[in-house]
Structure formats: C-alpha cells, structure tokens
Amino acid sequence: MSITANITRLYHQFASPPYFYRISGLWLPYIMGLFLILFLAGLYGGLILAPMDYEQGEAYRIIYVHVPAAWMSLFIYMVMAITGAIGLIWRIKLAEIVSISSAPIGASFTFLALVTGSIWGKPMWNTWWVWDARLTSELLLLFLYLGVMALYNAIEDKRTAARAVAILALVGVVNIPIIHYSVEWWNTLHQGPTITKFDKPSIHISMLIPLLLMAVAFKLFYIGSLFMRVRTELLAREQKSKWVTQLLEGQK
Amino acid sequence: MFNAWLQIFKRDLLIAFRRRSEIIHPLIFFVMVISLFPLAIGDDKVLLQKIAPAIIWVTALLATMLSLDNLFRSDFEDGSLEQMTLLKSPLSLLVTAKITAHWFITGLPLILITPLLAVLLYVPAETMSILLLTLLLGTPTLSLIGAVGIALTVGLRQGGVILSLLILPLYIPVLIFATLALQNTAQGFSAEAQLAMMLAILVLSITLSPFAIAAALKVSLN
Numbered sequence: 001m002s003i004t005a006n007i008t009r010l011y012h013q014f015a016s017p018p019y020f021y022r023i024s025g026l027w028l029p030y031i032m033g034l035f036l037i038l039f040l041a042g043l044y045g046g047l048i049l050a051p052m053d054y055e056q057g058e059a060y061r062i063i064y065v066h067v068p069a070a071w072m073s074l075f076i077y078m079v080m081a082i083t084g085a086i087g088l089i090w091r092i093k094l095a096e097i098v099s100i101s102s103a104p105i106g107a108s109f110t111f112l113a114l115v116t117g118s119i120w121g122k123p124m125w126n127t128w129w130v131w132d133a134r135l136t137s138e139l140l141l142l143f144l145y146l147g148v149m150a151l152y153n154a155i156e157d158k159r160t161a162a163r164a165v166a167i168l169a170l171v172g173v174v175n176i177p178i179i180h181y182s183v184e185w186w187n188t189l190h191q192g193p194t195i196t197k198f199d200k201p202s203i204h205i206s207m208l209i210p211l212l213l214m215a216v217a218f219k220l221f222y223i224g225s226l227f228m229r230v231r232t233e234l235l236a237r238e239q240k241s242k243w244v245t246q247l248l249e250g251q252k
Numbered sequence: 253m254f255n256a257w258l259q260i261f262k263r264d265l266l267i268a269f270r271r272r273s274e275i276i277h278p279l280i281f282f283v284m285v286i287s288l289f290p291l292a293i294g295d296d297k298v299l300l301q302k303i304a305p306a307i308i309w310v311t312a313l314l315a316t317m318l319s320l321d322n323l324f325r326s327d328f329e330d331g332s333l334e335q336m337t338l339l340k341s342p343l344s345l346l347v348t349a350k351i352t353a354h355w356f357i358t359g360l361p362l363i364l365i366t367p368l369l370a371v372l373l374y375v376p377a378e379t380m381s382i383l384l385l386t387l388l389l390g391t392p393t394l395s396l397i398g399a400v401g402i403a404l405t406v407g408l409r410q411g412g413v414i415l416s417l418l419i420l421p422l423y424i425p426v427l428i429f430a431t432l433a434l435q436n437t438a439q440g441f442s443a444e445a446q447l448a449m450m451l452a453i454l455v456l457s458i459t460l461s462p463f464a465i466a467a468a469l470k471v472s473l474n
Binding site for chain 1: 400404405407408410411414417418420421422424425428429432449453456460461464467468471472474
C-alpha cells in the first residue's frame with residue numbers, strides 16, 4: 001500500500017469518534033507525564049541553572065513562562081482556524097470539536113502571556129501596562145478569542161455554532177497580520193524578538209535550552225488538555241450513540 | 253447576473269427611502285455622541301482639536317456598527333434572504349448589492365454631515381479634506397467587515413452585543429490608519445502612506461469579505 005493511502009486511512013480512522021476516544025485515552029497519561037518531566041526540567045534549568053542576565057538581573061526569568069505562553073497564543077489560534085476550516089469543508093465532527101475546544105485553552109494562554117508580560121513590565125519599564133505594539137496585539141488576540149467563544153455559546157445548535165465559529169476564525173486569521181502590522185507601526189517599545197534570529201540568536205545557549213524545554217512542555221500541556229476537553233465533548237455530544245452506551249455499560 | 257444585482261440595489265434603496273428613519277437615526281446618534289465630548293471635556297480648543305480625529309472616528313465606527321443591524325434582519329425574517337440563495341447568481345455577489353445600497357444610505361450621509369461636526373470640534377480647514385478622505389476610504393471597509401459579523405449573528409436573539417465583540421477587534425486597523433493619517437496631517441507631514449494602506453485594506457475586503465458573508469449567511473439560514 002502506498003504511503004498516501006496509509007495516511008488517508010489513518011486520517012479517517014482518527015476522525016472517527018470512538019477510535020479517537022480510545023486512542024487519546026491511551027496516550028493521555030504519557031503526554032501529561034512527558035509534560036511534567038519537561039516542565040520541571042525547564043523550570044529547574046530556567047530558574048536555577050541559567051545565569052543571571054547582566055542587564056535585567058533575576059527579573060528576566062519570567063521569560064520562561066511569558067515567551068512560551070505568547071507563542072502558544074498564536075499557535076492555538078492557527079490550530080483553531082485550520083481545524084475549523086477542515087470541519088467546514090469536510091464536515092468532520094471531530095475537527096469541529098478540536099477547533100472549538102482549542103478556544104478556551106488559547107484564550108487562557110493569551111491571558112497568561114498578558115499577565116506575565118505585565119508583571120515583567122513593572123521592573124523593566126516601571127509600569128504595569130504600556131500601549132506597546134506587541135502588548136496591544138496580544139490584547140487584541142484575546143478579544144478575538146473572546147469573540148469566538150461568545151459566538152459559540154450564543155448559538156444553540158452546536159454543529160451550526162461550530163461552522164459559524166470556523167468562518168469567524170478564518171476571517172480572524174486573514175486579519176491577524178493586518179492587525180499586527182497596523183499596531184506595530186502605531187507604536188513600539190517592546191524589546192526585539194529573542195529567538196527568531198536563527199543565524200545568531202541574541203540569547204545564550206544556557207538560557208535557550210530551558211526556554212525551548214518550556215516551549216515543548218507548553219505544547220504537550222496544550223495537547224493533553226485539548227484531549228481531555230475533546231473527550232468530554234465527544235461523550236456529551238454522542239451520548240445517545242451506540243459506542244458511548246457500550247462504553248458506559250462496560251464500566252459498570 | 254448584473255441585472256439581479258441592480259434589482260436588489262434599487263429595492264434596498266427604495267425600502268430605505270420609504271422608511272427614512274433608518275437613514276436618520278444613525279445620523280442623529282453620530283451627531284449626539286460627538287456633541288457629548290465637548291460637554292464632557294469642556295470648551296478647550298487645543299485639546300478638542302487634538303482629539304477631534306479620534307472622537308469622529310470612534311463615533312463613526314460605532315454609528316456604522318449600529319446601523320448595520322438592519323442590513324440582513326428584515327430579509328432574514330420575511331424569508332427573502334432564503335429566496336436570494338436560490339437565485340442563479342452567486343450569493344456572494346448579491347450581498348455586495350445590499351452592502352453598497354446600505355453604504356449609500358448610512359455611510360454617505362455620515363460623510364456629508366462630518367464637515368459640520370468637525371467645525372464643532374475646531375478641526376482646521378487643512379485637515380478637513382483628509383478627514384473626509386479617510387472616511388470615504390474607511391466606512392465602506394467598516395460596512396464590509398461588519399456585514400460578516402451581521403451575517404453570523406442575524407439568527408440570534410441577543411445578536412447586538414455579540415456583534416460588537418466579533419467585529420470591533422477587526423475594525424482596529426482601519427481606526428489606526430485613519431487616525432494616524434490625521435495626526436500626520438495635523439503635524440504637517442504627508443498622510444499618503446496611511447491613505448494607501450486604507451485603500452489596500454478596502455480592496456482586500458471588497459475581494460474577500462463577500463465570500464465570508466455568503467458562507468456565514470448560509471450557516472445562519474441553515
């Protein structure tokens with residue numbers, strides 16, 4: 001069998017709710033376990049092993065939460081939009097559920113990035129909040145998430161709601177670069193990105209490794225909590241279907 | 253195809269002229285909110301002159317959003333929207349007729365009344381033409397983006413509040429470029445770059461938003 005056929009088969013298998021429920025249940029402990037290991041290693045590396053910053057002192061260490069959270073905020077919006085589009089085009093129920101279950105997690109990460117940024121800003125810029133470009137676009141991203149969640153909750157029929165939300169998320173994706181650059185030109189005070197310069201990162205390797213560990217840990221946490229949300233949502237939506245009743249009878 | 257477009261355009265204009273309150277109410281809102289600011293701030297000429305672009309633009313944004321409420325609602329309720337989806341012409345094209353008509357009814361009067369209000373806020377004559385130009389480039393974009401939000405919420409009972417949550421973040425680039433253009437003009441710089449960006453955003457929303465609107469309407473009609 002060719003590789004593409006294999007991938008297609010795997011894709012269809014994953015889209016089937018009972019299969020996904022079973023497999024995600026098997027994977028979940030490993031994902032969360034790996035998350036815990038990487039999270040603790042990243043924290044240890046970041047808070048204890050990494051050297052002090054010569055300009056910002058100890059206060060810079062909040063970077064190990066702030067930056068991964070900020071990365072996640074945009075990443076999850078992308079996941080939400082892409083899975084939303086998949087649900088919209090192929091009417092795959094699981095993709096719809098993944099899309100909408102991502103929204104609250106993404107909003108939480110965005111909120112976390114804003115709060116840690118604000119705490120970091122106090123010693124560095126001597127103020128809790130500045131109308132700086134990156135802070136502002138992060139705030140606007142939070143508004144976009146809240147809009148998505150509000151629309152989903154307002155529509156009674158959840159399949160219709162998922163489709164409406166997918167359209168909104170796609171419109172948001174088109175707008176995010178425009179919003180980002182408009183805000184960028186409007187005002188900027190934030191320090192330049194630390195990691196994106198791949199040829200010569202402006203961060204020392206002993207600081208970089210814990211940061212990357214934390215980034216992977218955050219991704220794993222997202223996948224783990226996404227799985228939990230999706231599993232609950234699947235059970236709630238499919239409560240009348242055969243596989244759920246069988247599952248519940250098996251547990252008695 | 254163009255015939256259907258023209259029919260819908262004419263029909264919407266006719267309905268609006270039969271029910272003139274639809275044209276007048278957003279305008280009254282616009283005038284009243286703008287005159288609230290000098291009352292709240294005090295008759296401070298320097299300060300008012302400085303924040304006049306912000307006042308006019310934020311108010312225009314809110315007035316546009318409020319006026320959009322009627323864009324699809326009556327057609328949705330009496331079923332003519334469903335008939336429209338059955339026509340041979342694509343829905344994405346037909347909605348542009350409705351939005352164009354709606355802009356003529358609400359956007360254009362708003363621009364026409366702005367010079368009067370700008371005088372109340374001591375906007376100097378040099379910035380006036382740029383102010384009108386930003387409104388001319390910006391309000392159609394607001395209508396197009398807002399129509400996506402309206403199309404998503406038309407079937408909902410508490411649509412109004414949710415609508416503002418959905419579309420206000422999307423309005424921000426237009427607001428930023430318009431007010432930046434006006435600030436630059438007030439300081440004696442050229443505003444060409446911002447106006448070009450506004451035009452680019454307008455072209456982009458004319459190109460893309462009709463598809464989003466049509467898809468959203470089909471979801472709402474379900």
